[in-house]
Amino acid sequence: MSLFAWLRPRQIEDSVRQQVSELPTPAPLSEDTLRRQRWVVLDLETSGLNTNRDQVLSIGAVVIEDGAIDFGQQFERTLYQRDHKLTSSVLIHGLGPSAIAAGCDPADALLDLMAFIGDSPVLAFHAPFDQRMLTRALKDHLGYRLQHVFFDIAELAPLLNPQITLREAGLDDWTACFGLEAIERHNASADAMVTAELALVLFSQARRQQLDSPVLLDQHLQRWRRRRHQSHGF
Template structure:
């Protein structure tokens, strides 16, 4: 049997072992009313070559797991993706990834397969999640021919929803970490940002439980209403 198998005439070329791994990736679990403390969640942060979700590329992935109501430091993911066509630009001043580090990274298909195996069927959390969701979805499509179907929760939305008294309606990660007195060891580093986002998420989940919002399904429902009110306020 050939070592290489073409996914399609227009899709990525994947080795047979990669196709097998892709086929075994679990479908995302449906959101339900299990208490937050019983959920496994993957907190994600991406470093990218820029902010254009149609042109820029994922350069590194950092993730940590929240399980049994705590951050499980035994379940962490960190990977730099090899990008042969990556050129030095202003973004290196933010993420600090030199072209040599990117050239020495993992093959994108291997990195993304490993990450999705790490994720399993768990929901994903990120700060300003829409950007990470679009970038990850595009990377999966380009490198694996895989559609991203996992639900994402945006910690940047959960924070003002659950803590309106903070009066930080459109705050960034730095604003919320300062508000709660969290220590950030290294900003714009995927793993470090994922960890501090997870710490912030645990604080917010504690607030959610106090407000009888103790499941992802209930949080999703409350977020939908909050978004509608935000849009109506902006149009008023």
Template sequence: MNPISALFARLQRRPLQLDDHQRQRLQALPPPPRLDAPLQEQRFVVLDLETTGLNVNRDIVISIGAVTIEAGAIDMAQQFECTLRRQVEVNEAVLIHGIAPSELANGEPPAEALLSFMEFAADSVMLAFHAPFDQRMLARALKNELGYRLEHPFLDVADLAPMLFPEVLTRRGGLDHWMNYFGIDIAQRHHASADALATAEIALILFNRARRMGIERVDKLAEQVRCWQRARQASLNSI
């Protein structure tokens, strides 16, 4: 970046509005986890974001829902749900999520909501369905609101499912597809906390299959996913 572009970027950047207590909390966040823990022992945070749209460079996060998996089970006592205070137009995306404009107007300040979520996530591995989207949206929100660089590892349940259950289909299916296949019934689809719970239930089934296949550790599962992704891409390229 040349000096003029760098100067313009600095001028465009909104100064962070954090108080002293928030800065202390930000400094106290733990580092991201190592990946060499057994699947049965690793704490996972299963995340779902509701956003104003699907453009990772323009749209914004309006709701965060998350549940935890610990000791191989969903811990219903550890859940996170928060609507962010936003001033947005009521578009189709907002209507699908069922979030009223009054909820957005009365939501948590974005910096406080995101800081609270990262305290909840702590040093967990994050899981999501179509994880690259949630990862990029969360990373941009954290950078803009907190000046925080997201380094937590993510695993994509949308890739884990067809990798571990190749007999079901040869391409990626949506969340509804896998919910139907595994017989999972969750109310309020397209609601962040409900989608996170559905994803967590699928993840437990996938972890059980992975262990039966001899994949016991998080890093080994992540390595298997990378190999599967490369093989899948090579197959698509050969068509």
């Protein structure tokens, strides 16, 4: 692909634009209880870690509602990527050329995902990465601007457990810490599910710490971030 072709904006069909216009608007964070909030737990598998160049290859998501994982609300898609190049990342996520070739159209998958998310806030482990990758994919394929609130489980875990010292802890570290175990790692759906299980543990802790609403949890998280930045001299 030439540089000029790469820079040229992708043409988005009118039918896609119409469907995008019908997607729900994200709701502001609620002051109601964590239990009454509908949450969407998201995980992406990608061709690499470069948020400016790599592609979303698969998406897994599950809903937390009424204080529990709703197994009737699960989302899974593998995306067809025409320009996908085989890299060493396939050794991690296992999505080889045949799986990608059999994937669905990215625009269709992303429309389905945003309809699934609806107006809910999103939870993810290392959420900034997923948020940036999803933001670019939505812009490229749908001309859609992602505005949903993301909570990072990788931040909430140490925030609510200051007594636990885990340096640069990953998902495996925190799930093991609470006796959880993923059915399969680096599979978007399985990772979303175990992240949801971890989120429920953290929500239980948040309630005990009088942080029983999305707004209170977000405010506490913002203060925690400021203190960390100050302590690191930023």
